[in-house]
Amino acid sequence: MSKKIGIFTGGGDCGGLNAAIEAVVKSASKEGWEVYGIRRGWEGLILNIMHPLHISDVDGIHSKTGTILQTSRTNPYKFTGELNGQNLTEANVSGKVIETAKRTGLEAIIVCGGNDTLSVIPRLTADYGTDITFTGIPKTMDGDLQTYSLGLDTAVERAKRVLEDFIPLLKANGSIGIVEFFGRDVGRVTFKAGIAAGADVILIPEIPVDLDYICNFIAEKYDKRAERNRGVSYVLVAVAEGTEHPLTQKKVFQNKGEDSFGNRRLGGVSNVLAKLIESKIKSDPRITRHTGKLDIKLQTPTYDVRGGETSYSDSYIGQKLGLAAVLYLKNGAQSGMAVVDFNEHGKIELMPIQKLIEPRPVHIRVLELFERSGLYCFGRKPGEQGYKPTAIMCNSQ
Amino acid sequence: MSKKIGIFTGGGDCGGLNAAIEAVVKSASKEGWEVYGIRRGWEGLILNIMHPLHISDVDGIHSKTGTILQTSRTNPYKFTGELNGQNLTEANVSGKVIETAKRTGLEAIIVCGGNDTLSVIPRLTADYGTDITFTGIPKTMDGDLQTYSLGLDTAVERAKRVLEDFIPLLKANGSIGIVEFFGRDVGRVTFKAGIAAGADVILIPEIPVDLDYICNFIAEKYDKRAERNRGVSYVLVAVAEGTEHPLTQKKVFQNKGEDSFGNRRLGGVSNVLAKLIESKIKSDPRITRHTGKLDIKLQTPTYDVRGGETSYSDSYIGQKLGLAAVLYLKNGAQSGMAVVDFNEHGKIELMPIQKLIEPRPVHIRVLELFERSGLYCFGRKPGEQGYKPTAIMCNSQ
Amino acid sequence: MSKKIGIFTGGGDCGGLNAAIEAVVKSASKEGWEVYGIRRGWEGLILNIMHPLHISDVDGIHSKTGTILQTSRTNPYKFTGELNGQNLTEANVSGKVIETAKRTGLEAIIVCGGNDTLSVIPRLTADYGTDITFTGIPKTMDGDLQTYSLGLDTAVERAKRVLEDFIPLLKANGSIGIVEFFGRDVGRVTFKAGIAAGADVILIPEIPVDLDYICNFIAEKYDKRAERNRGVSYVLVAVAEGTEHPLTQKKVFQNKGEDSFGNRRLGGVSNVLAKLIESKIKSDPRITRHTGKLDIKLQTPTYDVRGGETSYSDSYIGQKLGLAAVLYLKNGAQSGMAVVDFNEHGKIELMPIQKLIEPRPVHIRVLELFERSGLYCFGRKPGEQGYKPTAIMCNSQ
Amino acid sequence: MSKKIGIFTGGGDCGGLNAAIEAVVKSASKEGWEVYGIRRGWEGLILNIMHPLHISDVDGIHSKTGTILQTSRTNPYKFTGELNGQNLTEANVSGKVIETAKRTGLEAIIVCGGNDTLSVIPRLTADYGTDITFTGIPKTMDGDLQTYSLGLDTAVERAKRVLEDFIPLLKANGSIGIVEFFGRDVGRVTFKAGIAAGADVILIPEIPVDLDYICNFIAEKYDKRAERNRGVSYVLVAVAEGTEHPLTQKKVFQNKGEDSFGNRRLGGVSNVLAKLIESKIKSDPRITRHTGKLDIKLQTPTYDVRGGETSYSDSYIGQKLGLAAVLYLKNGAQSGMAVVDFNEHGKIELMPIQKLIEPRPVHIRVLELFERSGLYCFGRKPGEQGYKPTAIMCNSQ
DSSP states (O other): OOOEEEEEEOSSOOTTHHHHHHHHHHHHHHTTOEEEEEOTTHHHHHTTOEEEOOHHHHTTOTTOSSOTTOOOOOOTTSEEEEETTEEEEEEOOHHHHHHHHHHHTOSEEEEEEOHHHHHHHHHHHHHHOSSSEEEEEEBOTTOOSSSOOBTHHHHHHHHHHHHHHHHHHHHHHTOEEEEEEOOSSOOHHHHHHHHHHTOSEEEOTTSOOOHHHHHHHHHHHHHHHHHHTTTOOOEEEEEETTSOOTTTOSOOEEEEEEOTTOOEEEOOHHHHHHHHHHHHHTTOHHHHTTSSSOOEEEEOOOHHHHOSOOOHHHHHHHHHHHHHHHHHHHTOOOTTEEEEEEOTTSOEEEEEHHHHTSOOOOOHHHHHHHHHTTSOBOSSOOOOTTOOOOEEEOOOO | OOOEEEEEEOSSOOTTHHHHHHHHHHHHHHTTOEEEEEOTTHHHHHTTOEEEOOHHHHTTOTTOSSOTTOOOOOOTTSEEEEETTEEEEEEOOHHHHHHHHHHHTOSEEEEEEOHHHHHHHHHHHHHHOSSSEEEEEEBOTTOOSSSOOBTHHHHHHHHHHHHHHHHHHHHHHTOEEEEEEOOSSOOHHHHHHHHHHTOSEEEOTTSOOOHHHHHHHHHHHHHHHHHHTTTOOOEEEEEETTOOOTTTOSOOEEEEEEOTTSOEEEOOHHHHHHHHHHHHHTTOHHHHTTSSSOOEEEEOOOHHHHOSOOOHHHHHHHHHHHHHHHHHHHTOOOTTEEEEEEOTTSOEEEEEHHHHTSOOOOOHHHHHHHHHTTSOBOSSOOOOTTOOOOEEEOOOO | OOOEEEEEEOSSOOTTHHHHHHHHHHHHHHTTOEEEEEOTTHHHHHTTOEEEOOHHHHTTOTTOSSOTTOOOOOOTTSEEEEETTEEEEEEOOHHHHHHHHHHHTOSEEEEEEOHHHHHHHHHHHHHHOSSSEEEEEEBOTTOOSSSOOBTHHHHHHHHHHHHHHHHHHHHHHTOEEEEEEOOSSOOHHHHHHHHHHTOSEEEOTTSOOOHHHHHHHHHHHHHHHHHHTTTOOOEEEEEETTSOOTTTOSOOEEEEEEOTTSOEEEOOHHHHHHHHHHHHHTTOHHHHTTSSSOOEEEEOOOHHHHOSOOOHHHHHHHHHHHHHHHHHHHTOOOTTEEEEEEOTTSOEEEEEHHHHTSOOOOOHHHHHHHHHTTSOBOSSOOOOTTOOOOEEEOOOO | OOOEEEEEEOSSOOTTHHHHHHHHHHHHHHTTOEEEEEOTTHHHHHTTOEEEOOHHHHTTOTTOSSOTTOOOOOOTTSEEEEETTEEEEEEOOHHHHHHHHHHHTOSEEEEEEOHHHHHHHHHHHHHHOSSSEEEEEEBOTTOOSSSOOBTHHHHHHHHHHHHHHHHHHHHHHTOEEEEEEOOSSOOHHHHHHHHHHTOSEEEOTTSOOOHHHHHHHHHHHHHHHHHHTTTOOOEEEEEETTSOOTTTOSOOEEEEEEOTTSOEEEOOHHHHHHHHHHHHHTTOHHHHTTSSSOOEEEEOOOHHHHOSOOOHHHHHHHHHHHHHHHHHHHTOOOTTEEEEEEOTTSOEEEEEHHHHTSOOOOOHHHHHHHHHTTSOBOSSOOOOTTOOOOEEEOOOO
């Protein structure tokens, strides 16, 4: 039984996408299926840009970053651009997606995407039925979906290195460093990278910032570290771009428009913080007695956190999800599901896309473990110390 | 209530040990406890080599590889060396361990170790009771314990890079490359790194090698790749040192003695394979028509796979387990348990050390997913193709 | 004959500083000398912040980035800060430098610095004579001194990686990428990293930008690359911050003050270029026929280019210069000289600091080699093609 | 004027080869020339394996390791293999090289190689005249030619990392580590990497090993380091494979045959050293009082030192030499010359291949700088301390 399927990648590119593409093409080819590479996310289906993919197109691409199929943030329900000679603005061209798929004879389409890209699927299914099977593979550098998603591991590794590589420079200049990472509503990358690299203060969208508390924490930390190291000190702050302004309690946006999913471009909270912190502690003797003048250094690594080498984990999981998706399609799939794992008992684990894309904030209980220990400051005063977590038996994993 | 606790690391050093040490020292200091750094694994307790650890000893060490406490493979039930002026051979000096701990006033000892190091704990408990609370933190680069253990992630990342960096050289020389990694009974590192890097053939202790099958697979792969790339081809084989000799079905050992846990030194299976493969396919036209002469290149990276940068994951988990262990001790711990996770519900997850150290082979169901797709050869003929895995709903993670 | 010497590092920290410090301390200790670590550049001499350095302070620091002595951009002829309880602004406190050195008994001071830091030495010598021997070790990430200087190699390597890691992302989005690097008057880092990474357009302060020419080059390159790769294309531009605005022919500054050496903070030329390029080619069919909408992505990596691992070359040369400086001092040194090499004939190579700090632009003849080949665009139309360079015999190196 | 030229790479692959190939193909294409990629070194000319190279074959390959043209150690004066259906052994097939080149119409051939590969050129010229212009581009990871050669920088960087990554593991185990690198007659890689990484003992073919001296040095170093660090110590030894056996004063070979240039396979000197050192110092109290039992760990990284990322320098120089070679050919070249640089005055620097391939040992005067300082041991007692090098003025570079 021969099949024709399509695959595309939408949203930001990240580690593991090419691994999934390679696995899908190779295993589908083995089944005797034809695989179409749809280009530039949903745009490829709107504009009918696709071509057959062969093993020679994908052999060895699994650990390369980016996506050979290219990507875009196109929303078929709000398309802006040229279509059939017409210039459209925020037009609903969802019908075009189905039309292209049907005309090409695609029975199923594997969609690698995050919440924006995947959110289109339930809507398409509601509007046009399930003749074409849409199967999701979760990817998001933000780690904000309900399950592990491709790209998080690679991004955290990269973010960690930016933080670690900053520390010697901060020490050399006696500075306070602030690094702003992406993370709209969920600060998972900042949280994990911050801990792994030993950032002293970690600020995320999930937790409102208590300005007085963090300023005091910073001055105290600077002072103690200086005392232990003949005056050489620094404090490192990692902040997610979606963290709220400590005074207005609102997110900080750049003066740019929004994308076709209605997201405004965040950015600038590190500048806000730098100014607020500076005004609070520039004359604090816990700092000034060790350094002539308080120096704050900012960094906002952007594309560089997305680049580099794909982690083994994203390469491995990308291939696993790609293979599991083909197997799921082979054995009869239901449209609107995402393939989220293939477990040790040999079962394909699924999740309805609707549920998958519900936001998953940083686990506050885990954060509290790090917070109460006094190792890290998360922008607020830690809770009472009488805290007594239960211990439970674990099953083997 | 002030406590005195000890911590040590045993077995091979790996990523995440220093992270655990830093977290233990910092959080225990916050509780007002005194922490003793016991040196060189169990040897430190036998020979009484230890010293108090302060925050200044550990600040910022979390992402450094190695272990500031040093390590050893010493078995207190089979100690060879000098003790109190006497030269002992395979002597039971377990009493000395308890004696040192008691004399120093240690109420609890956190042991970071793998199966050999941790296996001493149940025996000590049986022999001397539970006056001193021994709490385990799992670590093993091999990934052969029942739960995730520190070091695996870092090691797989490193092993993956060795494989990936080998490929351009193999292509440049038209060679077949064989890389031998550690892995006595469990081939998890070779399996995961092999897949992540796209090794064509992955051989692990869990699966006996069918020599004819792999030789045919190699020749076929070489031929097809050459055809796609104007004659440029290669085949990459990753093999765990504990993989059985294809003819004798026995592990391949070096001519060296065994360690104090009775482990003989493995090594050499890649040489065995190279000779067997060469004799089978050196005249195979699928290879010779593309290259003058079959060239096989071997590599056995050893210490270099253990070194390098600690992955974010091992740094993060190392700190998490260190904090959880201190919290567990604070709230009343039972000797003989290992702290294996701190979950999103705020619970410390425990496992009896006895159970934790049971070997955990590579999950064969997962391996089969990769095997049936035709992407990888695991040393045997894949099973029948009618395979139809169940799909199940996943809970959010 | 015992000596007391000092060492400090000024200006931006970079790769190789710690290597020089380690070599100076170890070899001077061997001579029986006492070495004082002066902290934070010239500030350490003004404020008398220094301490003796021992082998245990420096063993193994050679490949760590940063500088264990800390650094600053302090100019003793324009000091702003508190001194003896007085708040000074742009005050000449040069006498304080000499006073501190004499009071401590320092016979000689080794200064690791770039043009700003080193420029103080000839002035001090003119004003206060040569009782104290100031010996320079050249360092500058910009590579703008007359000889190789510590830090360039490490910085170019790092800049190259930023560029290379950007390419997959640009391909995935069909974008034009612009990366802005430091480089006030000399574009050596951008030039070398740009070529090593294969940036298509490389813009440096040495060459005025011909806007029409580069826009045409970009559109042409985008088109040809798209044609070769099924529509997948990108163009990568590397620009030094000191490159002139194509319309005003002036450097682009941030709205920030200047440092104590009178340098205003550059930054923003990539934004200027992005807008100008976009307005010129956003409707160019050579681009639009391959992609829906021209997308330009900007990156300004800052501190991250300074961080990371010291290259072997900076570690090696740093040690060599440190050893040569001590040897020079041992055998009778003249104040105001820099130690710039130790050659294969066993001679210490010196250069008067006055001469060393004359700017050294990118070698235009070498740039032309890359330009005429058509591989790279340097912002201007290449010269006539009849170019015929002489070939000469080389002596062995 | 259209030309047809060929290019090939011989000997071991290394960083910078693909950069040279890309530059040659792109700039020659711009001249309107046709470029043939000759495969597998001299073998490609013997067996007539070549194909035209286009820009699309080489765009972006400059920083990839390996060589897209493949390579071999074939010697046309001692060819073993099948030719025209005949099995030859060490046959002179040099005429075939010229015949193939003439039949294809190649006017000039650019040869990227080290001393073995390049040594064929003068012989060919002597035997067959200069109708075909052979132009060399020097490459050798060993750094043993008379000028800088492609691959050295990349290899030293890689070797340095192996050494640096070993140190935490040695500390964790209190071990002496010995790392054996390639380097037949010239120890440049071991020398430079050893210094850059801070190896304590560096042994190279240029200097006979004084066993007593190094054993004493090791014990002393171990002892002092242990005293400074609460007993934590290690000693790191880097040794080139061509270093002589300390007792026999002969190189140590593996039991393998020789290649077609008559080179026997070296290897094993680290094992020899380990045994000799162990027997001398295993009971030395300077070691045993810090550690239970002397532990020596060996590593022989092989292919892994050749792999990885091409350094910016090799990518940059590879392109420069490729461009210069084309320019040299364009303006009238003499056969038998190598293009070794393009200098800041716009001149192509040449060297007769005959002269280029004369061995260039490590500069002993530079080595002595490191030796007399006491920082490093090079296997012998340093000379007298009255040493007083001349200081000379340097010209700007």
